[in-house]
Amino acid sequence: MRAIWRLLALCGLAWALGFALFMLSLAKPLDPGIKTDAVVVPTGGAGRIPRGIALLQAGSAKRMLITGTDPMVRPIELAVAHRAPPSLFRCCIDLGHEAVDTRSNADETAGWVRKHGYKSVRLVTADWHVPRAKLELGNALGGEVEIRGDGVRTNARFSTLLREYHKYLVRRIALLFGIGNG
Numbered sequence: 001m002r003a004i005w006r007l008l009a010l011c012g013l014a015w016a017l018g019f020a021l022f023m024l025s026l027a028k029p030l031d032p033g034i035k036t037d038a039v040v041v042p043t044g045g046a047g048r049i050p051r052g053i054a055l056l057q058a059g060s061a062k063r064m065l066i067t068g069t070d071p072m073v074r075p076i077e078l079a080v081a082h083r084a085p086p087s088l089f090r091c092c093i094d095l096g097h098e099a100v101d102t103r104s105n106a107d108e109t110a111g112w113v114r115k116h117g118y119k120s121v122r123l124v125t126a127d128w129h130v131p132r133a134k135l136e137l138g139n140a141l142g143g144e145v146e147i148r149g150d151g152v153r154t155n156a157r158f159s160t161l162l163r164e165y166h167k168y169l170v171r172r173i174a175l176l177f178g179i180g181n182g
Contacts, residue, residue, distance in 0.1 A: 027130035027151025106136035127151035
């Protein structure tokens with residue numbers, strides 16, 4: 001019986017230390033001077049698309065994918081909504097319409113990255129979302145592309161951070177055991 005309590009205590013300690021590490025390592029915005037071949041922005045949170053557009057305009061990348069875009073949204077609507085030149089959307093921004101969650105964002109992005117032959121990607125998403133999004137994209141790409149996490153600062157609630165940490169753990173364990181491996 002004592003061995004079970006010790007094991008439970010060890011698991012609890014590992015979980016708590018992991019969560020503390022997760023909290024301390026929330027992704028921060030990368031310096032715009034760091035260049036990558038592409039910028040990828042999963043939809044779903046404030047500040048992501050404007051950050052991606054600003055990076056593209058600053059010359060931090062050649063092209064951008066906004067993954068998980070509603071199929072009804074047209075590029076001109078995004079250009080107007082984000083006060084960006086429509087020419088930027090015509091030349092350098094692609095909209096992905098297939099993704100509905102983090103895992104399918106990764107699959108959609110991997111296809112786009114391979115199509116363009118990119119070797120480096122800046123992943124722009126919420127600071128708390130970067131670890132899992134990066135994990136999924138790395139799995140979908142099979143380690144052949146450098147992925148740089150660029151966190152958009154948020155004021156996430158504790159419950160959001162806790163939920164995201166659990167999603168990350170579950171996915172990490174599933175991939176460790178080859179479940180749902182790309």
